[in-house]
Amino acid sequence: MPIKPEIRRLHKTWQSGTGWPQRLEWLEIHGLRGWGGQRIDFKFPIMAIVGENGAGKSTIIQSAASVYKGKDWKTSKFASDFFMKTTWDELAGVTIKYGYKLGTDNREGSIRRPSDRWLGNTDRPERPVEYIDLSRVQPVSVRAGYAKIAKSKHTEKSATPFELNRVQRMSEVLGRHYDDARLAVTDIDEKRSVPVVSKQGVTYSGYHQGAGETTVFEFLDADLPKYGLILIDEIESSLHPRAQRRLIRALAEICRERELQIILTTHSPIILDELPLEARLYVMETGGKRQVISSISPQFAMTKMDDEAYPECDLYVEDNAAAVMLGELLAFHGMNVFPRCQIIPYGGVNVGKSLGQMVDKFPRPSCVYVDGDMATPIGCVALPGGDAPERVVFEALADKNWLHLWARIGRDISSVIDDCSKAMTLGDHHEWVRAAANALRCSGDVLWQAMCAEWAQHILSAADAKVIIQPIEDKLVSVTAS
Numbered sequence: 001m002p003i004k005p006e007i008r009r010l011h012k013t014w015q016s017g018t019g020w021p022q023r024l025e026w027l028e029i030h031g032l033r034g035w036g037g038q039r040i041d042f043k044f045p046i047m048a049i050v051g052e053n054g055a056g057k058s059t060i061i062q063s064a065a066s067v068y069k070g071k072d073w074k075t076s077k078f079a080s081d082f083f084m085k086t087t088w089d090e091l092a093g094v095t096i097k098y099g100y101k102l103g104t105d106n107r108e109g110s111i112r113r114p115s116d117r118w119l120g121n122t123d124r125p126e127r128p129v130e131y132i133d134l135s136r137v138q139p140v141s142v143r144a145g146y147a148k149i150a151k152s153k154h155t156e157k158s159a160t161p162f163e164l165n166r167v168q169r170m171s172e173v174l175g176r177h178y179d180d181a182r183l184a185v186t187d188i189d190e191k192r193s194v195p196v197v198s199k200q201g202v203t204y205s206g207y208h209q210g211a212g213e214t215t216v217f218e219f220l221d222a223d224l225p226k227y228g229l230i231l232i233d234e235i236e237s238s239l240h241p242r243a244q245r246r247l248i249r250a251l252a253e254i255c256r257e258r259e260l261q262i263i264l265t266t267h268s269p270i271i272l273d274e275l276p277l278e279a280r281l282y283v284m285e286t287g288g289k290r291q292v293i294s295s296i297s298p299q300f301a302m303t304k305m306d307d308e309a310y311p312e313c314d315l316y317v318e319d320n321a322a323a324v325m326l327g328e329l330l331a332f333h334g335m336n337v338f339p340r341c342q343i344i345p346y347g348g349v350n351v352g353k354s355l356g357q358m359v360d361k362f363p364r365p366s367c368v369y370v371d372g373d374m375a376t377p378i379g380c381v382a383l384p385g386g387d388a389p390e391r392v393v394f395e396a397l398a399d400k401n402w403l404h405l406w407a408r409i410g411r412d413i414s415s416v417i418d419d420c421s422k423a424m425t426l427g428d429h430h431e432w433v434r435a436a437a438n439a440l441r442c443s444g445d446v447l448w449q450a451m452c453a454e455w456a457q458h459i460l461s462a463a464d465a466k467v468i469i470q471p472i473e474d475k476l477v478s479v480t481a482s
Contacts, residue, residue: 003276006249010256011276014045019259022127022227023101024064031094031113032083033059034285040292044279045255046248046262048271050301051283056290057265060283061131061231064263066111067098068127068229077129079111079118092116100125128228132219134237140206140214145192150207154186159196166220170197173216173246183221195221211238216247226258236268248274267305269298277348286361293355295348303344311342313475314366316355317383319345321433321448322371325389326468328452333465337472349374356380365475369468381471384464390429393455398424403458408450411440 003011013019024042029035033056040060049057062082070076085091094113099106102125111120140146162170162181171178179198184205186194195206195217206214215238224230236244248271255262266272272280277295284291284304303314317323323343330338346352346368355368356379368380371389376382385392397403402420406413419439423432433451437444456465 004245004249004274006252006256007274007276010045010252013256020045020227020261021101021103021259022125022229023261024067024229024263025099025101025106027060027063027067028095028097029056029059029063030097031092032063032096034288035059035290037095038290038292040281041294042261042263043294044276045260046252046275047264047279047281048275049263049265049281049283050267050272050296050305052285052305055283055285057283058233061233061263061265063096064098064229065129065131065231066096067100067109067124068129069121069124070128071126075128076121077131078121079113083113128223128225130222130224130228130230132222132230132232134233139211140194140209143192145189146194146207149186149188149192149194152188154188156184157187157190159184160193162220169250170216170220173220173243173250174213175242175246181217212240212243215239216243219247220250224254224258224260226260228258228260230260230262232262232264235264235266236271241270244268244270245274269302272296272298272301280347286358291354291358293351296351297345297347299344300346300351312340312365313337313342313472314362314364315341315343315472316346316352316366316368317343318347318349318352318369318371321389321430322369322383324445324449325383325393325452325455326369328449328456329384329460329465329468330472331453332456333460333462334469334472337469337476340476341472352380353377367471367475381468384460384468388429389452390432393451394420394424394429394432396455396459397451400459403454405450405454408454409440409442409447411442415440 026042027040028037030037035056049060051057065077066079066082079096083091083094091113092115095110097108097110099108109120109123109125111118111124113119141150159182167178167181170181176199179201181195181197183193184196195209195214196203197209197213197217235247239247251262254260280294280296282293282296282301282304284293300316315326317326323345327343330341346355349370352368352370356377359366359368359379369383370376370380372382372384372386372392373388383389397405398421402416406416409416420436422439423436426432426435433444433448437447440447
């Protein structure tokens with residue numbers, strides 16, 4: 001999905017290198033909930049951490065919350081707030097190391113619990129931290145102390161109205177117009193505020209709001225001070241897909257305006273889809289060990305988290321262009337294995353390297369493919385041609401005067417030759433399909449599949465195809481044997 005303007009503006013500002021004078025750059029967690037010192041890098045102002053339940057996502061954001069101290073002890077978060085010793089939970093030999101930026105300086109620190117107490121709290125850097133946990137999705141009516149308000153005769157004693165821009169953002173995220181919003185305090189309990197909104201002339205409170213409305217209200221009410229660290233657990237909870245997308249875009253604008261750092265956990269492919277590759281981290285437990293994989297695709301994340309039955313063999317490729325190339329290769333040269341496999345884009349090159357190292361430990365037979373323009377990592381197979389899929393297919397077809405591509409897409413042969421050849425003059429090969437498809441007035445997906453089909457059927461040799469198919473056949477033999 002194309003990156004939306006809000007994310008693009010944030011990305012551009014971030015890459016300029018002129019902002020975010022305070023930021024958490026990495027964490028290493030040792031001795032907590034199965035973590036063994038793995039490095040977690042934060043390479044974008046909004047980072048999404050995804051993984052199965054129990055993988056350790058919450059441990060990451062709770063550790064991040066423990067890194068900084070507030071202006072006083074009351075506003076500070078402590079590791080002891082999140083990681084408590086109990087009859088069942090032994091805490092000893094725990095270390096949370098961190099690297100952070102302060103101005104132009106890169107610094108490191110740690111908080112530790114070698115035995116019976118936490119050390120290093122007084123040495124922590126100072127920064128505003130807002131930790132938003134799952135209590136936000138609890139209906140107002142069942143929160144502690146709120147039933148008393150509803151059941152007593154009460155009046156509104158005072159209220160804090162939302163600024164106009166917050167009301168507008170709430171309207172944008174939820175896709176409906178709100179006239180105003182406020183946090184009201186009653187004469188029954190001055191410590192418990194009640195969200196109140198007005199929509200189409202009707203006013204109603206959190207006692208009668210849906211969980212999604214209350215969630216967005218409290219997101220936008222949260223204190224998001226400049227340069228602050230905002231930590232959000234399961235951001236998508238109670239929100240429908242459009243609201244999830246709009247919330248991320250709203251947060252991207254706030255993040256850019258205030259130079260915030262936002263770290264969130266999620267199980268939603270929609271949240272991942274809104275963010276660039278470098279903003280996605282997957283926490284995976286394999287063989288009792290955790291691994292943090294960066295730059296993953298939404299498809300990869302959902303495949304790892306979904307428990308539905310899948311085909312017998314998973315084929316991992318870098319992106320959609322490689323997926324179509326491999327699919328057409330199998331459709332012509334590997335008809336016997338094609339129906340038994342699914343092809344999954346994984347995202348960045350480093351993900352392919354990590355998958356190759358772990359592929360033999362996956363619960364389902366898998367093969368990992370990388371584009372031919374890079375050295376082949378351990379455990380991986382290079383796609384044919386020795387170059388990026390777009391270059392391989394375009395250049396091979398150009399050498400053959402584009403063969404019967406014109407007939408496959410139903411366009412004039414001269415237009416196909418001219419427009420595809422012109423697209424190849426662009427410096428970025430990732431733009432070739434889009435440029436040619438626009439000129440030919442057809443879908444990029446249709447054009448690329450037609451090109452890959454023509455290449456696989458008429459240009460790719462059986463010997464080169466066999467190199468790609470043999471690892472799949474070997475995996476499927478092991479499935480049959482078992």
